[in-house]
Amino acid sequence: MTHTARRMFELMEPICLVTYFADECNEELAALGHRTYWDGYFASRAAPLGRVPAQVVHAAFYSFADGEAARHIPSAWETIPPEASFAARERGSAASLRRILGNELAYSRGLVRAADLTTKAATNAPTEGRVMYAGMRTLPVPSDPVARLWHSATMLREHRGDGHVAALVGARIGGTEAHVLSALDMGIHPPESFGRIHHLPKERLAAVMDGLRKRGLVDTDGRFTDAGRETKQRIEALTNELAAPPYEALTPTELDELVAELEPITARLPAAGSQ
Numbered sequence: 022m023t024h025t026a027r028r029m030f031e032l033m034e035p036i037c038l039v040t041y042f043a044d045e046c047n048e049e050l051a052a053l054g055h056r057t058y059w060d061g062y063f064a065s066r067a068a069p070l071g072r073v074p075a076q077v078v079h080a081a082f083y084s085f086a087d088g089e090a091a092r093h094i095p096s097a098w099e100t101i102p103p104e105a106s107f108a109a110r111e112r113g114s115a116a117s118l119r120r121i122l123g124n125e126l127a128y129s130r131g132l133v134r135a136a137d138l139t140t141k142a143a144t145n146a147p148t149e150g151r152v153m154y155a156g157m158r159t160l161p162v163p164s165d166p167v168a169r170l171w172h173s174a175t176m177l178r179e180h181r182g183d184g185h186v187a188a189l190v191g192a193r194i195g196g197t198e199a200h201v202l203s204a205l206d207m208g209i210h211p212p213e214s215f216g217r218i219h220h221l222p223k224e225r226l227a228a229v230m231d232g233l234r235k236r237g238l239v240d241t242d243g244r245f246t247d248a249g250r251e252t253k254q255r256i257e258a259l260t261n262e263l264a265a266p267p268y269e270a271l272t273p274t275e276l277d278e279l280v281a282e283l284e285p286i287t288a289r290l291p292a293a294g295s296q
Contacts, residue, residue, distance in 0.1 A: 025276060026264040030181060032283040033139070033174040035290035039117035042195070046113030053101050053109050063090060063141035064097035065110035066149065081152045083186045084196040086221055101247035107160070114175075115168040121293045126286060127167055135172035138275055143173040145270035146180055150187065153179035166181030177267055184263030188256045195284060197229050201211070202253045205245050212243060 032240075040046050042064075050061030075091035081138040082090065097106070119127045126132060140162055148155040163247045165171045189199050197218055204215035213226045214221060233239045238249035245253070268276060 023258070023261045023265055025268050026181075029142075029268060030175070030261075032083065032262065032280065032287045033177060035176040035287055035295050036118065036171060037178045038295035039121065039171070040110060040114045041292070042294060043117035043121070044115040044116075045120070046110055049113035049116075050106065053105060055097060055101065055106070055122070060093050060097045061106065061110075063093035064101065064103065065106040067094060068103035068107035068110075069160055070152070071156075072103060083189070084199055084217070086197055086218075086225065097224055098206045111163065111168055111172060114171045115163075115165065117296075118171055118290075119169050122167075122286065122289055124288060127208070131282040132170060132286065133166045135279060135286065136166045136173065138279040138282070139173040139177070141275075142267040142270050142279075143176040143180070146267040150181040151180055154183050177264075180267060181260065181264040185256075185260040187263060188259040191259070192252055192253070192256050193231035194256065195229075197225070199231060201229060201233060202249065202256075205239070205249070206253055210244060212239075268284060 040212070046065075047058055050065060053061075055064060056063035063078065067073070067081070070077065070081065072095065074096040078094045079087070079090040081084060100196065119198060122132070144158065144162070150156055154176060157172075157179050160172075165174055189195075195200065200215055200218045201212045204210075204212035209215050213230065230239065230243060233249070234241065236248075237246055238252055239282075240246050271279065
């Protein structure tokens with residue numbers, strides 16, 4: 022099931038990425054009144070948690086630097102209800118998928134079946150210890166197949182993300198440190214130039230790098246040591262293991278069917294950059 026969880030992540034991630042890369046979601050959120058991309062991002066992604074304080078959003082999202090969530094939460098909800106932000110997110114994401122996939126795929130029997138099987142997996146995992154996933158589970162699943170596929174794939178993405186956070190906490194890797202390890206894993210050097218963290222104060226990034234050096238995870242040149250690479254691989258292996266439970270709800274035949282139905286969708290979306 023660990024291999025299955027990794028394969029499903031590869032197949033479903035492009036479905037979820039339209040939320041962040043395509044225009045429709047951002048346009049829907051801007052039309053509500055969100056002033057910036059990040060206002061819309063924090064308001065719509067955190068919406069399933071309800072009107073929680075910024076500290077809770079920071080803890081649940083995990084990978085953002087101190088103070089970043091507080092720049093958007095709760096101010097982004099002061100005039101726009103959380104449920105309206107999430108509805109705009111879902112509406113825009115589904116519209117992106119329909120545009121990119123085209124009528125042939127978006128209205129195909131294969132997509133309907135993929136949506137049904139993805140939903141079966143996404144609604145049959147334990148919620149304990151899965152804050153973001155549990156929040157998504159409280160929301161109604163759309164009846165429209167394209168929206169249902171996006172919604173359920175996003176539930177599974179949040180389930181996997183919750184498990185990834187647990188793996189990082191267990192390895193004593195903080196959110197910014199996780200971005201450094203990911204950057205190195207992707208061949209980005211110096212890792213401080215990675216787009217998710219390059220905007221942070223240089224003093225903050227220097228402190229993170231110094232901490233990783235003291236632990237023996239990066240060398241003096243800011244590259245992986247053997248211990249650092251092993252730590253990253255161990256975190257990813259545990260993330261895959263923790264992401265497996267939803268797929269235990271599917272029979273082997275259903276798993277094979279889901280892969281077969283998702284593959285043409287996955288082929289179309291990365292080709293368009295999910296945008």
